[in-house]
Amino acid sequence: MADLARKDADKLDEDEARAELARLADLLAKANTAYHAEDAPFISDAEYDAAKQRNARIEARFPGLKREDSPSEQVGAAPSEAFAKVRHRVKMLSLGNAFDDDDVREFDGRVRSFLGLGPDAPMTYTAEPKIDGLSLNLRYENGLLVEAATRGDGAEGENVTANARTIDDIPQRIDGAPDVLEVRGEVYMSHADFAALNERQTERGGKTFANPRNAAAGSLRQLDSRITAERPLRFFAYAWGEVSEPLADTQMSAIGRLAALGFSTNPLTATVDGPDAMIAHYEMIAEQRATLGYDIDGVVYKVNDLALQERLGFRSTTPRWATAHKFPAELAWTWLDAIDIQVGRTGALSPVARLTPVTVGGVVVSNATLHNEDYIAGRDSNGQEIRGGKDIRVGDWVQVYRAGDVIPKIADVDLDKRPGDAVPYAFPETCPDCGSEAIREPGDAVRRCTGGLICPAQAVEKLKHFVSRAAFDIEGLGAKQVEAFYHDESLPVKEPADIFTLQARDAETIAKLKNRDGWGEKSAANLFAAIDERRRIELNRVIFALGIRHVGENAANLIARHYGDWATFEAAMTEATPGDGAAWDELLNIDGVGAVMATSLVTTFHQERERASIDRLVAELDIQPVEAPSTEGSPVAGKIVVFTGTLEKMTRAEAKATAERLGAKVSGSVSAKTDLVVAGPGAGSKAKKAEELGVEMIDEDGWLALIGEA
DNA sequence: GTGCCTCGAGTTCC
DNA sequence: CTCGAGGCAC
Structure with a gap:
């Protein structure tokens, strides 16, 4: 009996099957609780799936033994599908950043110059604390809360309506609001509530949270809203999304309107005239930071006049009319244990610092980016000294911060603590993965592996890029999976085309897949279905997926829109020669395509190996043409x-x-x-x-x- | 030729 | 999120 868990599901006798079903039901129930309720999974997703499949298999053989609490009857299994997706009707953008007074003045200058105003023209902004929580969009229809969604990637978030309803600061109904009103704000947890929650968690033997923000995020994303209800979450309203009629003429009065409707708004919100007043307000808030009782990470400025906001509009990811003035980053000292080199999709060798783990701003950091050769040596790209010219050596005592509160970086080195035997870091001149020469072009900051497609690291990164979200986005085939397939010699996926020949290549593929941990017939069938679904794919995604250097998502869209279909695009790339000819000129004439990008495209199509790989892929696909977006009713569309x-x-x-x-x-x-x-x-x-x-x-x-x- | 502005590429941790 | 580089306006 001890080895029941290992025994082939098809070989169990009836008694063993009954015992095994009981064990699996118990295991899966515990795993569910651990994952959803405690946010602390004790088995991997793969193990979870394997257990589920094993359960289903045994039930299929002994239908009479199926338990009342059978895990196969329970919904919400796949953690990633826990919350339904919600497409935001008005995008939830992020803000540009200012780190010092000069940045604030520059922001003000950009606003004025965009509007054509002089430096002395009056300009009023709002200034308010930037709450460190997570943003939420609340949709009210006819005064009733109908939907709450997280920000997600800005375009699409998660539906957390049931959980949002448990938050006291969020009214279920409001009177006197427009028919449609989307209120935006920040969900956060106060310091006191956070400390009490962690204490309670410790008593119960549950997981404690690293900081109030994680606690708020973890609490809002509970599948069981009863748990969210027990968590002391709060909400500040500071913005809006879709509205059926304007709220007000100015930012400040719109916030006042939200307050009148029953929302909590931050008491430190004020109007300020011009950069000096903005900075003064920032300093006032900074002084109060420690006694506010909740985390803030800066001050947000917005142009007060909503008509001006509309004129200013948006850049690709941020509004032109607002910015966030961030507090200086928290710093921490730790040991630099090693420097590793990673090889990227384009062959770029990127050094990464391995650190003795240290807490910086409420998060444990163990890696930090070192950018490139010069950065380690203590120079920036212009040859100017950084960190006072101090280089970074293995064994050093280094100061770490999180740039933009996210990316760990090294700010300083303590030379007094440098071990006597520490030597300057010698940047490798060959690829650590394939051994090819790694070359740094004159004027370039990065050193690149010249191995191209023969370099395994580059090949894997190319595959990851190929299946990424803006490219093929195959369900169930993420970065982890392609990497595993790449290294699995029984099911080699060495290049994109191999993904699409996986099923047809070998009649035994499914049998081989089943040998993989956590895979069964169902998962294999699902994967093939997901792959087949992606054979029909838009031209722009294909161009982006090829992973040609300098051709990102945006450029791929422009190029696809220009050529329209694959045959035309391919013919143009084949015909063009760098530097001259009609096909080359046509390519260069695409808005947003210059000589560097064009050369990169054309040479890729002229390299035998690359070209063969592209042809093999295209043979598997049904590429959909793209049309220029029709801006219906616009008198100047396409002009x-x-x-x-x-x-x-x-x-x-x-x-x-x-x-x-x-x-x-x-x-x-x-x-x-x-x-x-x-x-x-x-x-x-x-x-x-x-x-x-x-x-x-x-x-x-x-x-x-x-x-x-x- | 210089100086924006935007995009691409690489990065960490949850 | 940041940096570097490409594209383009001035």
């Missing part, structure tokens, strides 16, 4: 627009942003391809050229009238 002369009612940057939002392409020079020239006073050569070419020309008012109709 090439040039702004020239002095613009009086908007700045150049503003005009460009607006035009692009409406689907127009903004160019700097007038050519036969130009559709429209917007000329302000003082327009010179460009207006003249437009006239010669017969391009339509309008003034600023004409432009505003045109887009006003949009």
Whole structure:
């Protein structure tokens, strides 16, 4: 009986099967509690899946033995699917950062210059503490709370409505609000509540939390909302998402409106005029930091006038009208035990510091990035000394901080504690993984392995990139799995095409897969189904997935939109030669593609080995063409627009942003391809050229009238 | 040629 | 999140 757990599920007799089902039911129940309720799993996901499958297999053989508390009847098994996804109707963006007074002045300067205002024009901002918790979007329809979602990646978060309802600061219903109102704010835990919770957890033998933020995050993400209800979470409202009618004219009065509706708003929120007042408010909050009773990590400034906020708009990931002034990072000293080298997808050799674990800002840090060769030597990319020119050596006593409160870095070295035998770090000149020469191009900061596809480290990283979220995103085939497959000689997946031939390649594949830990027939079938589903895939994802240097998600979109379908794209890459020819010029003419990116693309398609690998992949796929996004109803969609002369009612940057939002392409020079020239006073050569070419020309008012109709 | 701005690549820990 | 580099405007 002792080895029951090891015995093949198909060979158990009836008594053994009954005992084994009981054991598995108990094990899985405990694992569930540990995972969900205590946030401290004691078995791996793979072990969990294996136990579940073993249970299902035995039940299939002895249906009569199926228990009333059978784990196969229980829902919510897969931890990652615990919460439903919610797509935010208005994106939840992050904020840009300011680290010192100069950054704050620069922020103010950027706001003014975008709006075309001088340094003396009045400009009012709000300033409020930046709460260190997790942001939440609350959706109210007709005054009733209908949905609460975490920020997630900004576009999509998790539905935690049941848990949010247990938080006292979050009203279930509100009176006098717009029909649709999304309130945004921060869920946090106070210092006192955090300490009491950890004490309680210790008494119960449960897991304690490293800091209030983790405690708040862990509590909000409980599957059982009764547990969340016992956790003392709080909420400050500071923003909004979708609203059916405007809340107010200014940020400050909108916050007042939220307070009037029954939300907690932070009492240290105030309006301030200009950078000096912003900085003064920051210092006032910094002085109170220790006595607030909850964690804050800085001060947030927002342009107060909502009409100006709208004009300022957004950059790719952050609003132009707000920034976060962060408190200086916490520092800690520890020993540097070793320096390891990692090899990236593009062959970049990145040094990583292995540290004696140390707590920095409530988190235990054991690794820190060392960037590159120069950084270790004590110089930045311009050859300027950093850390007072002190190099970093194995054995050193080093000061660590978390840049942006996230990435561990080394700030300083204590030379007095340097061991006598410490030697300067010798950066490897060959790849630690494949032994190929590692070369640093002149003017480049990184040293790269020249092994290309023959380098196992690069091949694995390329595969990870291939299955990543913005690329193929195959369900059940993440970074960990492809790495395991790569190294499993019985099921080799050495390049992307191998993923798609996995099933067909070998009739025994399923049998082989089953030998892997935690895999059964069902998981294999699921995997193949997920892979097959991804054979139909959009062109932009394919281009990004190829992992060509300098071609990221954004560039891949631009390129896909330009060529439209794979055949056209492939023909263009094959035909183009770096430096000249019509195909090369066409590539360079794509907005956002320059010579470096173009060379990288074209040479990849001309390298025999790379090309063969791409061809093998494409043969397995059904690549969907992409169309330029239709900006319906926009009078300037797809048009090439040039702004020239002095613009009086908007700045150049503003005009460009607006035009692009409406689907127009903004160019700097007038050519036969130009559709429209917007000329302000003082327009010179460009207006003249437009006239010669017969391009339509309008003034600023004409432009505003045109887009006003949009 | 210089100076933004944005993107790409690499990074850690939960 | 940060840094470096590419792309592009001035």
